[in-house]
Amino acid sequence: MSTEPQSGPGISGDDSLEAAHERNRRIRRLLFGCAAVTVVTTVAIFLVLFDNAASYFFGARISEMLFAGEAVERTVSFVEFFTGTRWAPAHATPAHGVLPIVWGTLAITIGAGLVSIPIGTATALYLSEYASTGTRNKLKPILEVLAGIPTIVYGYFAISFVTPILVDGIATDILNPIGSGLDSISHLAPVLLEPVSAWMLGASVGRYSMLAGIVVVGTMTIPMVSSISEDAMQAVPDDLRNGAYALGATKYQVSTRIVLPAAVSGIFASYILALSRAIGETMAVTLAAGFNPTLTVNPFDEIMTMTAYLVSMARGTSAVGTVEYQSLFAVGLLLFLLTLTMNLLNDRLKQRFQEEYR
Amino acid sequence: MSTKRESNFLADVDLTREKLVNRLFYGTLVVASVFGLVMLVLLIADVLWEATQALSTFDIDIGNFLTGTSSSRAEQAGFGASILASLWLMALTAVLAFFIAVGCAVYLVEYAPENRTTRLIEANLANLAGVPSIVYGLLVLALIVNDAGLGSVILAGAIALALLIVPIIIVATIESIRAVPSSVRDGSYAMGATKWQTIRRVVLPQAMPGILTGTILALARAIGETAPLIMVGTMLHATRYPSGPLSSFSAMPTQIYNWTYQADRMFNGLAALGIVVLLLFLVAMYALAGYLRNRYETDDGSISNV
Numbered sequence: 016m017s018t019e020p021q022s023g024p025g026i027s028g029d030d031s032l033e034a035a036h037e038r039n040r041r042i043r044r045l046l047f048g049c050a051a052v053t054v055v056t057t058v059a060i061f062l063v064l065f066d067n068a069a070s071y072f073f074g075a076r077i078s079e080m081l082f083a084g085e086a087v088e089r090t091v092s093f094v095e096f097f098t099g100t101r102w103a104p105a106h107a108t109p110a111h112g113v114l115p116i117v118w119g120t121l122a123i124t125i126g127a128g129l130v131s132i133p134i135g136t137a138t139a140l141y142l143s144e145y146a147s148t149g150t151r152n153k154l155k156p157i158l159e160v161l162a163g164i165p166t167i168v169y170g171y172f173a174i175s176f177v178t179p180i181l182v183d184g185i186a187t188d189i190l191n192p193i194g195s196g197l198d199s200i201s202h203l204a205p206v207l208l209e210p211v212s213a214w215m216l217g218a219s220v221g222r223y224s225m226l227a228g229i230v231v232v233g234t235m236t237i238p239m240v241s242s243i244s245e246d247a248m249q250a251v252p253d254d255l256r257n258g259a260y261a262l263g264a265t266k267y268q269v270s271t272r273i274v275l276p277a278a279v280s281g282i283f284a285s286y287i288l289a290l291s292r293a294i295g296e297t298m299a300v301t302l303a304a305g306f307n308p309t310l311t312v313n314p315f316d317e318i319m320t321m322t323a324y325l326v327s328m329a330r331g332t333s334a335v336g337t338v339e340y341q342s343l344f345a346v347g348l349l350l351f352l353l354t355l356t357m358n359l360l361n362d363r364l365k366q367r368f369q370e371e372y373r
Numbered sequence: 374m375s376t377k378r379e380s381n382f383l384a385d386v387d388l389t390r391e392k393l394v395n396r397l398f399y400g401t402l403v404v405a406s407v408f409g410l411v412m413l414v415l416l417i418a419d420v421l422w423e424a425t426q427a428l429s430t431f432d433i434d435i436g437n438f439l440t441g442t443s444s445s446r447a448e449q450a451g452f453g454a455s456i457l458a459s460l461w462l463m464a465l466t467a468v469l470a471f472f473i474a475v476g477c478a479v480y481l482v483e484y485a486p487e488n489r490t491t492r493l494i495e496a497n498l499a500n501l502a503g504v505p506s507i508v509y510g511l512l513v514l515a516l517i518v519n520d521a522g523l524g525s526v527i528l529a530g531a532i533a534l535a536l537l538i539v540p541i542i543i544v545a546t547i548e549s550i551r552a553v554p555s556s557v558r559d560g561s562y563a564m565g566a567t568k569w570q571t572i573r574r575v576v577l578p579q580a581m582p583g584i585l586t587g588t589i590l591a592l593a594r595a596i597g598e599t600a601p602l603i604m605v606g607t608m609l610h611a612t613r614y615p616s617g618p619l620s621s622f623s624a625m626p627t628q629i630y631n632w633t634y635q636a637d638r639m640f641n642g643l644a645a646l647g648i649v650v651l652l653l654f655l656v657a658m659y660a661l662a663g664y665l666r667n668r669y670e671t672d673d674g675s676i677s678n679v
Contacts, residue, residue, distance in 0.1 A: 035567050038567075038569065039567055039568055039569050042569050043480075043484050045476065046476045046477070046479050046480035046484060047480055047484070048476070049472070049473045049474075049475075049476025049477040049479075049480060050476070050477040050480045050481060050485070050494050051494075052473050052477065052539075053473075053477055053494065053497060053498055053501060053539060053540065053543070054493065054494060054497050056501060056512075056536055056539075057497050057500065057501060059512060059516065060504065060508060060509075060512050063511075063512050063515045063516055064508075064511065064512075066515075067515050133405070134405045134408050134409065137401060137402045137405030137406070138402070138405050138406045138408075138409060140402055141402035141403060141405065141406045142406070145399060145402060145403075146406075154406065154410075157410065157413070158409045158410070158413075160413060161409055161412065161413055163593065163594070163655070163659075164416065164597075164652075164655075165596075165597025165598070165599070165626060165651065165655075166597070166599065166600075167597065167599045167626045167629050167630055167633075167648075168416070168420065168597070168648050168651070168652070169416070170630070170633060171420065171629070171633050171644055171645070171648055172415075172416045172419055172420070174633060174634075174641075175419060175423055175641065175645070176415065176416075176419040234409070234412045234416075237408075237409045237412075238409070241409070263386075265391055265394075265395050266395055266399075267391075267394055267395045267398040267399075270398070271398075288503070291503055294505070295504075295505025295506070295507065295508075296505075297505070297506070297507045297599070297600035298599045298600055298626075298630065302630075302633060302634065322505070322507055322600065325507055325511070325600075325604060326507075326600065326603050326604075329510075329514075329603045329604050329606060330606060335519050343511060343514075343604075344511065344515065347507070347508055347511040350505060350507070350508065351504065351505075351508050354503055354504060354505055354508075355500065355503075355504075357503070358499065358500045358503035358504075359500070361499075361503070362496065362499055362500075365499075
């Protein structure tokens with residue numbers, strides 16, 4: 016007779032109410048376990064990297080010191096690690112200064128930023144302020160393909176296309192195999208026949224160069240800047256734009272003085288994301304920029320990034336206990352902390368950006 | 374009076390200059406937008422060009438290339454063992470990542486209370502998504518390959534790739550679950566269903582196309598990943614077929630890496646062909662994801678797939 020809604024035991028419920036509740040609790044715990052896995056992963060990365068990196072500096076892993084009573088003996092001093100300018104842990108006369116490979120990573124990151132930040136921002140402005148909806152809906156996903164292409168393909172592109180242009184010059188490299196008459200071109204633009212490096216700096220380029228790495232890493236990070244910046248620009252309310260137009264502003268002025276400043280925290284977040292990706296980028300820089308740890312500012316020199324060092328020293332199971340193996344984790348830890356800092360910075364900016372216009 | 378004012382209106386503005394600035398600015402933006410497109414076209418054209426060059430200059434047997442094992446002699450080298458290894462990797466990665474990711478997403482959307490633990494989990498997800506892939510390789514190298522003694526086998530590679538894509542699948546799953554309208558949920562509760570029955574039989578089936586799309590896109594990311602596999606210590610030359618999850622291997626990207634830095638031009642050509650195969654896999658995966666999205670997505674997020 017009662018018309019009050021009953022909280023049933025479930026649709027196909029032969030179970031008692033108590034049993035159904037117990038099952039829900041069990042499922043809830045299981046799902047929480049899944050969520051906990053993600054936190055455990057982060058903790059594991061921290062612990063494993065610290066643990067193994069310790070063997071590089073102290074001769075034994077932290078776990079070995081604690082549980083097996085291994086003696087602490089310094090093999091690499093922190094001072095040498097952070098201030099030394101020669102990096103060759105596996106060399107006959109070893110040197111443990113990490114600066115050259117940190118510089119390699121920074122050089123690629125800064126260079127790639129110089130490519131992707133201006134181009135990405137301009138693309139975002141075009142997509143958000145100028146392009147028609149149709150153009151925007153086509154162009155944005157096509158550009159995002161750039162970020163979806165495996166980085167090994169960029170490495171191949173660097174070796175087979177970018178570097179030859181730097182070495183041989185645009186015309187010789189592209190037009191010669193196609194078979195166009197080189198003579199006519201040499202009259203029009205003799206510069207095209209020379210190596211790009213020669214007319215820029217008078218330098219010569221080998222198989223690997225910092226510049227090739229910068230070009231490919233810069234290209235692959237363009238869509239991160241353009242897509243995320245464009246999202247931020249779209250979030251700027253039209254009222255602000257219309258207000259500026261009502262005061263007689265041109266489209267250029269609205270773009271640069273209204274939209275850019277209003278979306279600035281989202282735009283900066285995209286920059287940080289792109290730079291962070293460039294820091295961790297591995298295969299493209301390994302194949303493009305090479306394996307020579309040098310402190311150099313010449314973009315045509317071969318350099319080595321932290322990630323390239325990791326790749327060059329990866330030996331799987333065979334190398335356990337050697338200095339090469341231990342150094343992997345010291346470098347890996349440094350790389351992880353570097354990107355972690357960038358990610359935290361990005362989080363802060365993203366929160367600000369979300370709060371702004373809601 | 375009024376005419377005088379009109380003539381003074383905008384008198385201090387040099388309209389020609391303003392127009393010039395605007396056109397220059399517009400031109401710059403267009404050039405910048407085209408740059409990305411040009412690079413994309415160059416990249417794909419370069420790979421296709423090198424691949425066709427390799428086919429015409431060297432005597433490459435396509436059948437042997439697609440089915441054979443790699444070899445130190447370029448004439449006999451094939452890509453088949455690497456393709457098989459990549460398929461194994463994808464299958465294991467999908468199984469390992471899918472359930473954990475969906476479980477985590479369901480917990481965060483449906484169960485998680487508003488407290489510090491939940492905020493920690495969410496903040497940590499954002500951080501995990503930004504960890505360089507090579508670091509996951511290091512983690513698995515130390516923990517699974519060496520400490521646990523598993524060795525550099527397919528399963529170890531799959532664990533590294535699964536850790537890498539779990540955050541990506543979680544984000545996609547959370548979005549799809551949130552998109553399920555609350556009216557559908559309420560209807561289920563009104564029928565007397567428990568929370569778990571509602572999630573399992575109403576929410577998840579409806580969110581599944583979105584979840585699968587996200588999973589396929591994440592796997593497309595994983596299939597091209599090279600660095601974590603190299604850190605795990607895979608063979609770089611796939612000289613034999615993988616027999617199962619516990620055999621050593623070289624997947625497609627690591628094999629391409631090996632061929633790319635060989636000095637022999639023919640190996641470079643093989644790398645281009647390998648890249649074409651890898652890109653075809655990617656295109657197929659993107660197409661499948663796009664198909665799922667279009668097939669089940671409706672404008673009002675209605676219940677078309679129930």
